[in-house]
Amino acid sequence: MSWAGFWLVFLGLSLAVYAVVALAVTIRGGAELVTLIRTRGGGSREPDGPEGNSDVSSRGRAGDRSGD
């Protein structure tokens, strides 16, 4: 197969796969985004760590499962 043929096959397959993945991600990601906004955008979440703990890396961990 020539380089031109190889790139055209690569292009066609890649765009087809991307279209399918993009559609799936759009649908599922949209549902996840709505859940995220509902749970984290409402302002009702309790702080994760103890007061005065400035170590942000220890915060927002396992307890922050927005969709659970």
Added chain:
Amino acid sequence: MSASTAVPTLAALPPVGGSAVFPSSFGALDAALIVVYILVTVGAALLVRRGVHDMADFVVAGRSLRSSLGVATMIGSELGLVTIMFSAQKGFTGGMAAFHIPLVAGLTTLLVGLTGFLVVPLRERGVLTIPEFYGQRFGRGVRVVGGVILALAGILNMGLFLKAGSVFVVTVTGMGSPLAVKWVMTVLLVLVLFYVSVGGMLAVVVTDYIQFVLLSIGLLVACVVALRRFGIDSLVEAVQQVHGPAGFDPLHGDGFGLGYVVWMVFTAGLVSCAIWQTAVVRACSAESVEVVRRTYQISSIGFLARFLVPNFLGVCALAWVVADAGRSAVFLPGGRPADPETTLAVMPALLADLLPTGLLGLVVAGMLAAFMSTHDSYLLCWSSVLTQDVVAPLRRRPMSEGARLLLSRVLIFVIGVFLLLWSLWYPLQQDLWDYMAITGAIYFTGAFSLLFFGLYWRRASTAGAYGSLACGLVAVLGLGPVGGALGVGLSGEQAGLLATGLAIVAMVSLSYLFPDTRSAADDVRRPEVSP
């Protein structure tokens, strides 16, 4: 150099797309779509504002992203307007051989997802930023130095995004005035600053998702429209006519060549998905290690498409230009691609002519989203690095959450003002991609060494880390004005590969010569901050 001499390189481009020679089909419907998009995104930022409680919320959205949304935001951030423009330019100037860039980018990202290379151990350590890992592994000093280098390189790297984005908007809408470029830059920056300072990462996630949807639809439809208009045969003939065999074979000596391909495996492949902080922050934002792996595996097709789609549009632009003598005179004088500043505008000029009203508005709204998404991700990223890794570690007393949030927002504003001034005054004397690759390499050549050896080699020492970071600065020799002033004639890829090699040698040799007194093995197994 004064503004009057600095601006024309890119500012001279808008009349190309907006003149009577290449008219734009941009109409009232397109403008309405853009207004709707802006209103929706601003409303979303205000909606999620109440969800920002602390730095974890602000920087990594509380680490609450799941796979699909993680994929959308990762692709959304990395499929930036500037990426689309310089990738289209690569398709135009390199032909189908440029498709090797998406190929290596997709394969490398897939391998990272399958193996968890670099990103899984980073996520397991629970860090927010890469310099935070430096601190865990090599100590506070390396964290601060690494944070400064990362932020400076990152801010310089995005220094011309604003100008390139504005040129796109002005060209595709047919505004056609150097003054319009400046005004669009300012308006867009204000919008971005408001958006990211209000909502943090939660707002970024919303923008990323909207961008992902708009651009995925818009660009795929644009590809179909272009393919129907030109046909495969015309595309192949145009590439053959302008580039010859080098337009198809990426290893051909007259085209990219082996050195460039290797450089792309490192930069477009490994760095862009596993070392560049704005991509790594997505791994840090993931809900779990499993989500990290899955996100990278699925995102591999996105990392491929973000180069491939604009590459293809660049090839379509080649056929579009070849078919018309007037366009050829502008973009292919003497049968060869024009200077980089001019060819950068070929894709928006093509879109303005190719897409009908309505679809053009959708694509421009998607591009605006891409512009905002990249800017807000990057602004958030660099302000967080400066807050978390430079200012906070240097203070004797711990900073409160409120103080960190306030400082991050102030830094976002300061960086934004700097970017506006930089875009207005910096003379772009070289290809935009070369400028970006070299400014990024100042950071990532050293960062690769610290990450790789820090995560996988117990003997990696603090002295080796300092040496690696210093060697990364060698990459600056690849910048035209710097190399010229010092009499060093290195290309961007040569300077980058040299800096990478030196950083590795420095890490290994200095780690043997000056090992850490404490047990590095303990560092690897037990991070300072428990996950």
